[in-house]
Amino acid sequence: MKTALVTGSSRGIGAAIVRRLERDGVKVRGHDSGQADLSTMEGIGKALEGIGTLDILVNNAAAPPAGPIETDTPESFDHLMAVNVRAPYFLIQRARMNDGGRIITVSSVATRMANPAQTSFAMTKGALETMSRTLAQQLGPRGITVNVVAPGATKTPDNREVFTPELEAAIASLTAHRRLGTADDIADVVAFLASDDARWVTGQVLDASGGLFLGPRTRGGSMGR
Template sequence: MVIVHFGTDKDGATATVDEIERAGGTALVVRAELGVDHDVDTLLAGAEAGLAGRPLDILVNNAAATPAGPLGATTRTEFDRLFAVNVRAPYFIIQRALPLLRDGGRIITLSSVATRMANPTQTSFAMTKSAVETMSRTLAIQLGTRGITVNAVAPGATRTATNGSAFEAPGLAELIAGMTALNRLGGPDDIADVVAFLASDAARWITGQVIDASGGLFLGPRA
């Protein structure tokens, strides 16, 4: 059973469920807006109902609020929402999910390559992602005695169905590709495959790590 959470994109969540079912799996959709009061209660109530007493094997924290802008433009409301969605929500989702998570389970949280790049337009966003990287390392120590691995995945510039328009500015996609060792933008499958690896038994000896899944974005100048 796969619990597919969404906040606003119901069509995308439904399409994900359909794809899982076509592959022979079972799934259900749970809606919960993160960053508001009782968000975790709503999400976990739906998840527990769907699991129907079965243990949780894998928890992936994928939801995130987008960058709010540079220091001079970010409002307190935007800043607070970033931390509510990107830091508070995954922290308390993990807290509430732990009794459901089986020994030997997996926790994977999406970070960002923004944590190792000095981008003044993403200061507050990078701060939130640095927080979940620290969270992952410390929880790896706490939960290791149960055989639970805790890791983070840090994507770079990744074109998806929802953010594709952001890369349509003339020359932007080419500029980013030129700063990437593998010379292209990332796609959803590039990130999903890394998450799937960390969720698999093949990654049983990897914990407390941040896996860069950026294609080598901004590693340095090309020769």
């Protein structure tokens, strides 16, 4: 039986990832901030406490955007960097990964679009994408794949209040599928990367946004309809 650690697993996308991996027969160790504060090195160690070797590590936990540069503070910036960048980096360093393992980190489409309200947040996710490409090269000889999943707007039971009908309609109109993502949408992509089927995929960023901001729509409707 394969073993996995999923950070930020108490709700939302993280909880969906746990459920999906368990359906695939994976023994999952979950984590939430109440168990281990990933903004500290002590918390990083605690998240790995009692775990032997791992086949799958999913870096999902993240601090939310701290706002535009005008209102950001050194304290909020440092916290964001600690949770979103330092924690995944040192979890990977300290995890005892089995050969042929899978390291999957959750990024965001914020890295490929300009959103002034998420500047520092996007910086952290960009750092993770660079980290993953580099580690894919380093860990490849051991058969370990290192990939990134980049969700777009994803509606979960925990954040549904944020998506007013007007906001949901506006964002949905910018996706190819004309809807928001769900936690299960993202979990299925993570599960693919964690599977044996993804053994030849490494160093990649998989966009899981339903085609958010692909470009302007053409008039005339869908082909064949």
